Amino acid sequence: MSAGEALRAQAPVGGGPARLEPARPGYMRVGRSAAVEVCRWTRSALLGGPMCYKRWYGVSSHRCIQMTPNAPLCNFRCQFCWRPHGARGGPASWDGPEEVVEGAIRAQRALLIGYKGNPSADGGRLLEAMFPRHMAISLEGEPTIYPWLRELVAAARRRGITAFLVTNGSVPARLRELRAVPPHNLYLSVYGPSREVMERAARPLFTGAWERVMESVSMMGDFERAGSNTIMRLTLVRGLNMVDPDGYARIVRSGDPMFVELKGYTWVGESTRRLPIDAMPSLEEIEAFASELEARTGYRVAEVDRRSRVVMLARDPGALELARERAARIRARIEELDAQWRRRYSDPADFRPTRGGTPPWPGGWIRVGRPSRSAPPAT
Numbered sequence: 001m002s003a004g005e006a007l008r009a010q011a012p013v014g015g016g017p018a019r020l021e022p023a024r025p026g027y028m029r030v031g032r033s034a035a036v037e038v039c040r041w042t043r044s045a046l047l048g049g050p051m052c053y054k055r056w057y058g059v060s061s062h063r064c065i066q067m068t069p070n071a072p073l074c075n076f077r078c079q080f081c082w083r084p085h086g087a088r089g090g091p092a093s094w095d096g097p098e099e100v101v102e103g104a105i106r107a108q109r110a111l112l113i114g115y116k117g118n119p120s121a122d123g124g125r126l127l128e129a130m131f132p133r134h135m136a137i138s139l140e141g142e143p144t145i146y147p148w149l150r151e152l153v154a155a156a157r158r159r160g161i162t163a164f165l166v167t168n169g170s171v172p173a174r175l176r177e178l179r180a181v182p183p184h185n186l187y188l189s190v191y192g193p194s195r196e197v198m199e200r201a202a203r204p205l206f207t208g209a210w211e212r213v214m215e216s217v218s219m220m221g222d223f224e225r226a227g228s229n230t231i232m233r234l235t236l237v238r239g240l241n242m243v244d245p246d247g248y249a250r251i252v253r254s255g256d257p258m259f260v261e262l263k264g265y266t267w268v269g270e271s272t273r274r275l276p277i278d279a280m281p282s283l284e285e286i287e288a289f290a291s292e293l294e295a296r297t298g299y300r301v302a303e304v305d306r307r308s309r310v311v312m313l314a315r316d317p318g319a320l321e322l323a324r325e326r327a328a329r330i331r332a333r334i335e336e337l338d339a340q341w342r343r344r345y346s347d348p349a350d351f352r353p354t355r356g357g358t359p360p361w362p363g364g365w366i367r368v369g370r371p372s373r374s375a376p377p378a379t
Contacts, residue, residue, distance in 0.1 A: 018095050018103030020110060028111055030103035031095035033146075035071040037139055038111050039064065046115050046129060048122045053305035056312060057185050057229055058327030059134045059164065062125045065108045068139035069100050069146040075170050076142065077203040078191065080237050080279070082269030083140045097152035101135075101159065108132055116348050126348045131341055133334050138166035138187070144174035154181045160337045162330060166233070168202070169216030170209055176219070182226040184330070188216055188255070189233040193247025201241040217255040229323050230257040237265040238281045242289060249296035258319040260299055262290050264309035283309045 018031030026038040041052035045062035052061050077085050095103070112129050115121040135156050137143045144167050146152065153163040163183035167175070168191070192198030195210040202209070220230045232255055236242040252260055265271070267280045281289075283306055290301055290311040302314035314320050345351050 018099040020103060020107050026111060028107040029071070030067070030107050031099055032093050033071065033073070034067060034069045034095060034100045034103060035139060036065060036067045036104050036107040036111065038108075039066040039136070042066070042112075042129070046112070046122060046125055047118075047120050048125075050307070053303070053308050053310050053312075054134075054136070054164065054185075056303050057164075057323060058330050059136075059162075059185075060128075062122075062129045063132050064134040064136055064164075065104050065132050065161075066136045066139050067104045067107075068137065068141050069097075069143055069149070069152055070094075070141045072140050073145055074140070074142045074168075075145065075205050076168055076191075076209075077205065079201055079203065079240065079274045080235060080265045080271050082266070082271045084270050094147060097148045097155045100152055101155040101161075104135065105132060105159070121348075123348050127345060127351060128338070130345075130348075130351050131338065133160060133330075133337075134162050134164060134184075136164040136166070137183075138164065142168055142170060144171035149174055150177045150181050153178065153183050157181070160333065167216070169213040170204065170206075172212055172215040172219065175216050175223075179219070179222050179226050182223050182228040184228065184326070185231060186220070186223045186228045187231045187233050187261075188220065188257070189235060190217070190248070190251055191235065192241045193244040193251065197241050197243065197247075201237065214251075214254070217251060220255040220257045224258060227326070229259070229326065230255075231259045231261055232257040234260065234262045235265055236262055236281055236286060236289060237275065238279050238285070240275070240279060242281060242285070245289065245292035245296060249293055252293065252297050252299065256315070258315055258323065259302070260293065260297075260313040262286050262293075262311045262313070266309075281309075283311075286311050 018034065021029040023029050023035070028036050030036055039052070039061065041061040042064060045051050045060070054061070054064070072083060074085070109130055112126070115126050143149060143165060153165070156163050164185045164187070165183040166187040166189065169175075169188050190213065191202040192200070198210055198213070220232070224230045232252060234248060264281045264283065264286050265279060267275065267277045286309055287304070290313060293313060294300060299313035299315055301311060302320055303312040304310070
């Protein structure tokens with residue numbers, strides 16, 4: 001039995017629909033361990049404003065659920081994380097993947113339905129938001145700790161929802177399982193160019209974190225061949241890990257991801273208790289660091305988002321073309337699914353979220369196999 005199978009066999013699973021519990025404005029707990037929070041870019045898109053940089057990969061912000069299956073459980077204590085550092089132990093009982101996905105959809109609808117009364121809201125986008133097509137598994141905690149991540153991604157896909165996984169790479173056993181059902185986007189965060197810098201920045205709660213992350217880095221090619229866009233994320237903090245471009249270049253060459261994103265740390269939330277405001281690099285500094293990586297890796301700047309201070313490097317024109325082709329296929333499939341529910345709903349006023357059970361998905365299912373049982377098999 002693999003380490004991943006052992007974890008899955010040990011974790012009990014709760015049954016029945018996940019209970020929704022509002023925790024604060026825009027944030028809702030889902031069942032025993034999951035949560036959904038409305039992203040600032042979802043709000044922006046609903047009010048007719050810009051969308052986030054994930055548009056580079058075909059993600060529409062107003063149709064994206066920002067969620068986690070295991071809030072707030074994480075095995076790192078990153079200095080730059082804007083979340084409070086959560087509990088070390090897991091829940092007494094995990095919800096199954098079907099319950100988590102269904103609950104996340106219901107939570108997103110409940111959190112957004114109030115926009116029906118906002119005269120500034122874009123009615124067309126709001127109606128589309130009731131039928132989300134993207135799930136960013138990135139809200140808080142480390143998602144690969146959740147025992148049935150593979151089944152969760154499969155459950156999202158069956159509903160016509162693309163999965164966007166952000167991981168710190170600390171549980172390579174879970175990623176090995178996930179290769180069978182790859183997410184649309186795999187984001188692997190690398191928090192330092194060396195063991196010493198990474199441990200100082202991320203402060204892992206276990207020994208051997210560097211080796212585990214490097215093992216996960218070595219799987220990026222497997223995910224690309226399986227159909228994922230592979231992105232290596234560098235969260236850069238001035239005076240902490242924005243050093244040693246040679247070290248980062250070695251990791252990039254080792255993983256050979258399609259893209260590398262350099263994202264500047266933002267001085268917000270709980271991180272303001274740990275870091276000074278001048279730890280936040282400017283976009284110009286990030287671009288300069290990106291140039292250092294260009295010179296050492298052969299990757300080239302392909303996109304820049306000034307609002308989020310993100311610079312994206314692409315491995316080659318072929319990687320860009322492949323990502324565009326995948327995005328085009330997703331858009332085509334979304335249009336097919338949308339055409340079915342549009343025959344039933346033409347205005348946000350027509351839509352009424354259900355209070356329980358399975359949300360209405362007229363024609364919205366992608367049947368790629370049988371739904372997971374409440375207690376998924378340990379295989």
